[in-house]
Amino acid sequence: MFGFVCHQQDDKLLTIFGIKTMVCARCTGIYFGMFVGSIYILFFNVIKIKIKIFIFALLPILFDVIFIEINLYAYSKLIAFLTGFIFGVMLFLFLSTVINSFYLERGRNK
Amino acid sequence: MKKVLPALVCGFAAGVLQVVPFIRGLSCCLLLPLAGVFAIVLYQKSSGVIEKIPYGKGAMLGLLTGVFAALFSTFFDSIISFITHSNIFVEEFVSIQKAFNDLPFSEEMKNELIKMYSMIRDEIVRDGFSFWYTSGMLVSNLIAGILFGLLGGLLGTYFMNAKNSNYYSSR
Structure with a gap:
């Protein structure tokens, strides 16, 4: 389960209240970030996120993966979670911008 | 068929890459949405004309990419399991x-x-084969593929429409 969307390597899973998460620390960060983003959208207005900002939010993940691969530092669950979290929040806010555009387009076509 | 081809190509690529352990570890959950984005880029390129892509069409292409990726991934996984036991x-x-x-x-x-x-x-x-494992994987992959592919399709449509917005406004 979830193996299609996460490598689920045992050493990269988070343990919360003694139970291991089904996805890795980075993916947990992304989903938790999306959850936080959705809570934000519930109480505040939709922020229009520009593509550049969205791509900028992806860079910490990219750099973290590259730095680990070139052995600059060892894999850290905390860094993985945080980089995923930043991307997750931005992803949800950006997605709400996209869905907003979708409904605007539908409204114009009616 | 021409409309489905970008989804088939990107779904196949994602399905193949999903079974490569190194790529799988590196790309994690970003591979499927990326496949959806590339399907939209391919669709625009293959159509030959720069036109605004409707979100419904983008979402459908992304969804199809996810479905193809799930089918190919399950197929390749089963083949490898059958050979290596x-x-x-x-x-x-x-x-x-x-x-x-x-x-x-x-x-x-x-x-x-x-x-x-x-x-x-x-x-x-x-x-080298288990019916329950394969069918369970297929259902699980299809659910994840549809969701993540759809996400990629929507994002790709937004990227392409934003990229070509100057072109539309100059017409």
């Missing part, structure tokens, strides 16, 4: 057993689950 489920069986023991279920339920999973593992090791 092993897969990630067999390799990680001890971890799975450990994870089950951590779950807040009754001992009876845990034993039943472990018994069922052991049966599936034995089938893969013996025959």
Whole structure:
């Protein structure tokens, strides 16, 4: 389960209240970030996120993966979670911008 | 067919890359949405004309990419399992057993689950194929593929429409 969307390597899973998460620390960060983003959208207005900002939010993940691969530092669950979290929040806010555009387009076509 | 081809190509690529352990570890959950984005880019390129892509069409292309990726990934995974009589489920069986023991279920339920999973593992090791494993993987992959592909399709449509917005406004 979830193996299609996460490598689920045992050493990269988070343990919360003694139970291991089904996805890795980075993916947990992304989903938790999306959850936080959705809570934000519930109480505040939709922020229009520009593509550049969205791509900028992806860079910490990219750099973290590259730095680990070139052995600059060892894999850290905390860094993985945080980089995923930043991307997750931005992803949800950006997605709400996209869905907003979708409904605007539908409204114009009616 | 021409409209489905970008989804088929990107779904195939994602399905193949999903079974390569190094790529799988590196790209994690970003591979499928990326496949959806590339399907939109390919669609625009193959159509030959720069036109605004409707979100409905983008979402459908992304969804199809996810479906194809799930089908190809399950197919390749089954082929590799059939040849090697092993897969990630067999390799990680001890971890799975450990994870089950951590779950807040009754001992009876845990034993039943472990018994069922052991049966599936034995089938893969013996025959190289397990009907329950393959069908379970297919359903799970399809659900994840549809969701993540859809996300990629929507994002790709937004990217392409934003990229070409200057072109539309100059017409």
